[in-house]
Amino acid sequence: MGIDINILLRGIALLTKSLIVSRFYYMNILFVYSISEYKFISNTLSNSSTLHFGISYISSFLKKHGHKTRLLVLTEKTPLELVDNTLDNFLPSLICFTAVYSEYKFISNIAKLIKNGHPDIFLLVGGPHVSLNAEDCLSDSFDALCIGEGEEATLELVKQLEKKITPSGITNNWIKFQDKIEKTPTRPFLQDIDNLPFPDREMWQEWLECPKDSKRAIILLGRGCPFLCSYCCNHALRKLAEGKYVRYRSTNSVIEEIKYIIDKYPYVKHIAFEVETFTINTNWAIELCSKLEEFNSRLAEPLSFNVNLRITPNMQQLEPLLSAMEKANFNLVAIGLESGSERVRKEILNRNYSNADLTNAVTSAKKHKLKIFFYIMIGIPGETEKDFKETIALVRKCLPEYYGLYVFFPYPGTELFQYAKGHNLLPRELSVERERSRAVLDLPGFSKKQISSNYVWFEYNVYKGYKPLYKILLTVLNIKRLSSPNLDKFIKKLTSNTLFYKLILNTRKLFIILTREKK
Numbered sequence: 001m002g003i004d005i006n007i008l009l010r011g012i013a014l015l016t017k018s019l020i021v022s023r024f025y026y027m028n029i030l031f032v033y034s035i036s037e038y039k040f041i042s043n044t045l046s047n048s049s050t051l052h053f054g055i056s057y058i059s060s061f062l063k064k065h066g067h068k069t070r071l072l073v074l075t076e077k078t079p080l081e082l083v084d085n086t087l088d089n090f091l092p093s094l095i096c097f098t099a100v101y102s103e104y105k106f107i108s109n110i111a112k113l114i115k116n117g118h119p120d121i122f123l124l125v126g127g128p129h130v131s132l133n134a135e136d137c138l139s140d141s142f143d144a145l146c147i148g149e150g151e152e153a154t155l156e157l158v159k160q161l162e163k164k165i166t167p168s169g170i171t172n173n174w175i176k177f178q179d180k181i182e183k184t185p186t187r188p189f190l191q192d193i194d195n196l197p198f199p200d201r202e203m204w205q206e207w208l209e210c211p212k213d214s215k216r217a218i219i220l221l222g223r224g225c226p227f228l229c230s231y232c233c234n235h236a237l238r239k240l241a242e243g244k245y246v247r248y249r250s251t252n253s254v255i256e257e258i259k260y261i262i263d264k265y266p267y268v269k270h271i272a273f274e275v276e277t278f279t280i281n282t283n284w285a286i287e288l289c290s291k292l293e294e295f296n297s298r299l300a301e302p303l304s305f306n307v308n309l310r311i312t313p314n315m316q317q318l319e320p321l322l323s324a325m326e327k328a329n330f331n332l333v334a335i336g337l338e339s340g341s342e343r344v345r346k347e348i349l350n351r352n353y354s355n356a357d358l359t360n361a362v363t364s365a366k367k368h369k370l371k372i373f374f375y376i377m378i379g380i381p382g383e384t385e386k387d388f389k390e391t392i393a394l395v396r397k398c399l400p401e402y403y404g405l406y407v408f409f410p411y412p413g414t415e416l417f418q419y420a421k422g423h424n425l426l427p428r429e430l431s432v433e434r435e436r437s438r439a440v441l442d443l444p445g446f447s448k449k450q451i452s453s454n455y456v457w458f459e460y461n462v463y464k465g466y467k468p469l470y471k472i473l474l475t476v477l478n479i480k481r482l483s484s485p486n487l488d489k490f491i492k493k494l495t496s497n498t499l500f501y502k503l504i505l506n507t508r509k510l511f512i513i514l515t516r517e518k519k
Helices: 003-025 054-066 082-088 101-117 130-133 151-162 200-208 253-262 283-296 317-329 342-347 355-366 386-396 415-422 448-456 457-465 467-485 483-496 499-519
Strands: 028-034 066-072 094-098 122-126 144-146 173-176 181-183 216-220 270-274 304-309 328-340 371-378 402-409
Touching: 028 101, 054 066, 054 094, 054 151, 054 200, 066 200, 094 101, 094 151, 101 122, 101 130, 122 130, 122 151, 122 448, 130 144, 130 457, 144 151, 151 173, 151 304, 200 467, 216 253, 253 283, 253 483, 283 317, 317 328, 317 355, 328 342, 328 386, 342 386, 355 386, 371 386, 371 415, 386 448, 386 457, 402 448, 448 457, 448 467, 457 467
Parallel strands: 028 066, 028 094, 094 122, 122 144, 216 270, 270 304, 304 328, 328 371, 371 402
Antiparallel strands: 144 173, 173 181
């Protein structure tokens, strides 16, 4: 039987590449990240806001210890050849997956395909869904689950794989063997997060649609949240390990990362600070603002910033902080309103502040030239349509420049999931299609049909009389598209036709002209 010369040459190339890689690096680790197809454009990410801090920090931590990492971004429409080509070219010994609930099924199917074709590659999965629902993930094709923070646990796993020994005894890792599962306890939360290297931003560059157009970067200010909101996973994640859960970076560390970013990516002009809230440690926040102001004073074009603010009762310290933020060139604050009903916030969401607290904070923020972004939910278990009308009224009173309206989704592991389950509100099958863009719960006082209608027409009900009608209706149409997969597919098919697309543009221009003339 003759030897296929192409197979022989391919084998020699892979062996040569393996030897070259092993000469300069200890081990190759591939990170796999997935994103919903309808948010994914031309196999690229639209901007750097999609950076995932969990895998980015683990990647930089592994690089610091001499290992080579790479990122693979997937959707359900990604050709499987891309997965095979990446494995053949990069030759990873370990693949790390992360997934939220809505992406987990897809990720587990990818892991199964990889394990069938490459049984020698060790597969590790982590993330909030796995950490909170580990027992449900044990039957899938992963070799190990990472529970909680992953930097030190993943490095320990890599060291054992590097020595060609069967991994065992790694805290934070549940490791599967043929006849048993080793469930180790979790190690304490990392306390000095300043010791971590800055997150790996370079791994995302090849996936950005146009890297130099991404003028916005994200910086993580801390880990953990002190609040116990029932819809969030923080109340459960804090129970995974010992030690202080809420940790902030030093202000000096934050400034150093900003210097690193603008040196490496000089086109960045805006920094979004990611932290659960900026108002818990006011002295720390004001100190950071002071250093940002000083830093900006040395730049020809000052950076602008935004951050999350948590509303709490009687926020006496808010005014000095807002003043410091204005001087530091903050231009936006994001506020988790969630519901305009004080009853829903207090009795269901565990967010105890009044509507007056909120409106006072918004008034103060606007006085300091800060634009407002509201996070809002609809279809919360226990919410009625009357409650949501209160949300509309409060948002109309505050008139934030921006908002994100999301349909409630019951994530397993959260208190509200258990509430929905205990009150028989969950459907027989919990579909993740268009998650947070369409109603999945039929509530006694707020039907799916009512939720969908209020979701689609929210922009109109809040901003009528304050925004041009054509802009409002375009937003309504877009929201309707996002909440309806069939309509979305139909519109995409129509707009792929050049003549129809030109007709839409001309109709839009005519509508704008008529609206202006009427006004």
